[in-house]
Amino acid sequence: MDRFAAPVSAQIWDMKYRLKSPEGAPIDATVEDSWSRVAQALASVEADPAAWTPRFHAALEDFRFLPAGRILAGAGADRSVTLFNCFVMGTVPDSLEGIFAHLREAALTMQQGGGIGYDFSTIRPKGAPVRGVAADASGPLSFMDVWDAMCRTIMSAGARRGAMMATLRCDHPDVLDFIDAKRDPVRLRNFNLSVLATDPFMAAVEADGPWELAFDGRVYRTLPARDLWNAMMRATYDVAEPGVIFIDRINALNNLSYCETIAATNPCGEQPLPPYGACLLGSINLARLVPEPFAEGAALDEAALEGLTADAVRMMDNVVDASRFPLPQQAAEARAKRRIGLGVTGLADALLMVGERYGSEGAAALTGRWMALISRAAYRASARIAGEKGAFPLYDRDAILAAPHVAALDDETRALIAENGLRNALLTSIAPTGTISLYAGNVSSGVEPIFAASYTRKVLQKDGGRTEEEVVDYAVARWRALRGRDAPLPAWFVDAQTLSPADHVRMQAAAQAHVDSSISKTINCPADIDFESFKDVYGLAYASGCKGCTTYRPNAVTGSVLSLTADAPAEASAGVVAAVSPAAEDAAPTREAATGGDVVYMARPLERPEALPGATYKLKWPDSAHAIYITLNDVIVGGRRRPFEIFINSKNMEHYAWTVALTRMISAVFRRGGDVSFVVEELKAVFDPRGGAWMGGRYVPSILAAIGGVIERHLVEIGFLEGEGLGLKTDPEAQAVRVGERPGGPGCPACGSTNLHMTEGCATCGDCGFSKCSG
Template sequence: MSRFSAPIAEQIWDMKYRLKDGSGRPLDASLEDSWRRVARDLASVEATPEVWEERFYTALEDFRFLPAGRILAGAGTGRQVTLFNCFVMGTIPDSMGGIFEMLKEAALTMQQGGGIGYDFSTIRPKGAVVHGVAADASGPLSFMDVWDAMCRTIMSAGSRRGAMMATMRCDHPDIEEFIAAKQDSARLRMFNLSVLVTDPFMEAVKAGGSWDLVFGGRVYRTLEARDLWNRIMKATYDYAEPGVIFIDRINTANNLRYAETIAATNPCGEQPLPPYGACLLGSINLARLVKAPFEAGSGIEAAELDELVRTAVRMMDNVVDASKFPLPQQAAEAVAKRRIGLGVTGLADALLMMGLRYGSDEAVAQTEAWMRAIARAAYLASVDLAREKGAFPLFDAEKYLASGTMQAMDADVREAVREHGIRNALLTSIAPTGTISLYAGNVSSGIEPVFAYAYRRKVLQPDGSRTEEEVVDYAVSLWRQKFGETPLPDHFVSAQTLAPMDHVKMQAAAQKWIDSSISKTINCPEDIGFEAFKDVYLAAWDLGCKGCTTYRPNAVTGSVLTVSEKAEAVPQAETGAEVIYLSEPLDRPEALEGQTYKLKWPVSEHAIYITVNDIVVGGRRRPFEVFINSKNMEHYAWTVALTRMISAVFRRGGDVSFVVEELKAVFDPRGGAWMGGRYVPSILAAIGDVIEEHLVAIGFIEGAGLGLKSDPKAGAAVAVAGGAKPKACPSCGAYELVMIEGCMTCRACGHSKCG
């Protein structure tokens, strides 16, 4: 019998985690082969590898312990890949040479698939004097544009890449520009943004005090703290970014505050890390541990949870020694502190199986109890490893025990750490787990509530046709097995129906026993008032959270999907004008309508003229061909090639808007240019902007940075809140992109922007 409880789980394994050779031929014949490969590789660093291989395999079996995707895909393959998910890069120097050295390091890290975080607060503000060159600084936002272009270029290679997080302190002079940066729909698409909020700032907000924006000891401006806070809140309310990170709270609680200062996180926010910090992730699947689901006395056996956590800690500690690293600084940081991030997934499903409503006082108490048990087991397991293999190199007992997290730890754990040391400086974190949760049978992800109990998914077949299959939440599937199609009980609630404060209470309950942080999205209804929305963030602060991320559906960011409890009842999304897909290119009519645009590239002596001609198909105007001309003969060969290639793509029909994104992603290592107050990374990117402008003008796409207006061939069988349509997945094309835990995630194929 198959180990997979749902077809989507097997598809995720085959696409993302199954080992294959260069031609795509499977080397893992079965899921058991994948588990064996991972277990054997992580046991290879042990003195008795054969003993630990069996224990590790048992932990992986039936999806009870879920190492993060990079470990599942990379361990035991012999490939030069990192098994770490999260990196924060080095501190960015305030110099041109230093900035571009950091850009190179970021490219090398992303090339191996790591998600990276950067603090841009160290770069002097826009307009500041640059001594020695008689110029003013362009500011951190301009360099973020360069980073964004680099990330687009790396991702265009087509293999799995990481996302980026950019942070900026709330007292940086350019903070207002940072807050508004992603209100331009085409800007910084490769970044998540978060403001580093300090304790003094929150005190000033509550007291109605003033706030200085400073850099290098100089006060640039003073404004009202509440005005700045309202700017952050309004941007998040309208555009879902930036997020908020309570950075002083993070540093105070950090077990390693005596050895490092944190100013950034990984892209999903669950790992605050120091310069060159690295962390790996893994999750205990609580949904698989519940005994007698939906019956009186159901629950998780303490002994089984304890044993599984101890085995998982040992496996993850071994990853530190088994992994490759993009940079030597990252390897040194990882070995010196041996940071791991053990968390959970399937929490909401486990609560449902025990008859508990997510967000209720009983569910909050049960969540805290599970997190405490996991934290205790993890810390005691790491103490045992320290006795066997040695403490992490930077361990200092008195300083370590003085941190905020360790002061709140149980007395017996503190005493064990004092006596024997500890192998891993930090041990717990809760990651998004979007893809591995699908792989484990569509269990609820991380500590999130169930997003949708059932939905229909379109599957592309080898012959080009599409079939539909039902994807059911793991707990709902168990309910159906036990009780058939009887209605779900009242305690079955979803992300869309919960009150925002229920989310906050659950995040705070988990955070109490998590020494790093938590990836959690607080879903807010579209009609929530602005004052009530702000209260969510203040509640997160008051309850001890280390950060806060919300998502409110609106016309700018789109809407999350809303799905009925029975997938069969979900109506089809409405579609607009027909999109024509062609098996053969169209013949060219004798006459076409078009427009010619003049592009003056600042670093070239001749202008480039771009003509886009259109054809009307099915009553709708669409691009048919492009001509690119210039008097500069250096441009001749590539402009002719580009003309022919783009025109050939346009004549095939379908959604050709990807051409724009590919052109805009091209980064010229010799440097781009400033055009219209915006940095354009290359002349090809500028041409992409012109073509995009034309596609918007003829109504082929909705706007800059947005996709095709409608695509019935890939339309998702879902109802959409407020009538807005979900976005198309860049991987599979299905209209299934939804916001889950701060990441745009495809419910059809598992693709996630955050990796």
């Protein structure tokens, strides 16, 4: 375990990437075994696997190259899962039969662990006539609700939930409803939303001109373009969505513009893809390529970067042949173009190690240099592989050489492409790396700044208890090791909350100039930023050459940022350690059994030990004079904690009969063992005909549903379920809280912790490493 830079890294490996038997027994004894498994699996498609296996192993060693989590967990595992991260589904036809056929395809894709993107612009607007049935269309948002409901019922492979992206064109008649959809705190929680902004629309905004909303040749409405733009900016200011995708720029710069048209992206936006497009991801860990961090003249080893890039390209190209695919159309698309998305992680840490402040002009210039080196090395490697194995089937020499990204490469690289072709149509992308960054020693994620120098993590133990440990950013840990634990951090150490939006955009644009696909990045803004300062962020991104933009500002609908506790390390006091985000809510559609709480089936009730661990919660229903106290006690079975009994009490005697009945019935169910999560489902489905209540920004249909939420939260906390609690977060009088505990924000969907932060369009949990958007 000394390979790991931090305890959290070993825990992430054991929980997510270590190969185990169906019974949970480890097959990978060490992380070296995991590297060997992946290296052998990816070398198996080579003509001489024995020659390439050690080279691939060397690339993986010490976390230098980080294939995405699906590859780390699935390669060589003989599981029916896809190793691809990203899919855009087929074009949705404007017919009921076609729509539901595509719904089925989405379910099959998410079942195997794929995140999906959809363009709903092809569905006629709300109120449009439906010929032959004498009815009006319900519009694309109504069908997005159907997709959203489907996602809540699908468990993705490896206990992951399917993430979804929905796009709508800026000229669709329902675009204003789409823009405001997430103002409803319970609607479309499984989607990220982005508006497809065209070049003519951006020109109309600049000129303050009119803009037509039209479908199938009919103009439904004309409005000032700036009104639509301001509506979009106001919504993203208020509720952190929608994002924006500059779709004409994406298509104009696409290497494959001669044979495909793009209208959607994967859930986090780093992969613009055509219908049935598929892409796999991997990241070079720049933090491991600075041999003498913080020394005078410290620099990244550029020769090592080029060599590692070449090996990473070959490994990822082999994944195309080694992977399964949910649908035959996806397999055909992937093999015809052999897209890969090689990116980076640890950028901010690497910049810190060489003395550059993230967001500065110097840091942007260095980022551009490193990304240019990666791009050149990747294209050269792909051309050499093409000379050996053949170019991708849809390769067109003249069209590829004329593509803007290829045209900007140096003459030597272009000559190599002209001679050999390209093995991969597109090669670079910067994806979310929240979980694999933790696995690699808590390096900074993707191209994001570090979020906090350090934070305290709560760890669930096998006996059901929790311990606390400090998690330190990789660069900070290296600084401490060299300078001493109490050495103050240099002035160039900054985090996401101390940067201006312009700093974020500058870094995104610097990387985008040398990335042929796109980038997943969140521009974190402080809660108190005024709208006038905020509203120019998307415009700045467009002017800077970005292909899209996503922001996050803490707000009343999606949640607020929680500051560090008073006893947190001094160097992190300016940062934050938890943010409740749209992605946090998006990531938790349903409940499921966690690896720490496997289903145990029993013929006889469990016997009660003399002492049981447990917790008591206080639930204050808004219209009730008295609180309800709920005590849940647990039993340890096979080293794992599961619910055993419940006690529901209230001073209100009107509640006496039904609380006693619930106490007895639920306790009897718990003592029988098995999968008792249905108790939560049944209680949360109870609607009071007199009406429910809004609690912390969410509608709870009855007091029984609120009790179900308390039980759910407890089951998440003990590791029995991998779902979120009720997510109550504001008024202490309208929350269920553990007695003696302060109310917190919505919980991580995997472990219930509120230690979430927003990065790369995703909420990442600092306690368990959960990230909706990455493996």
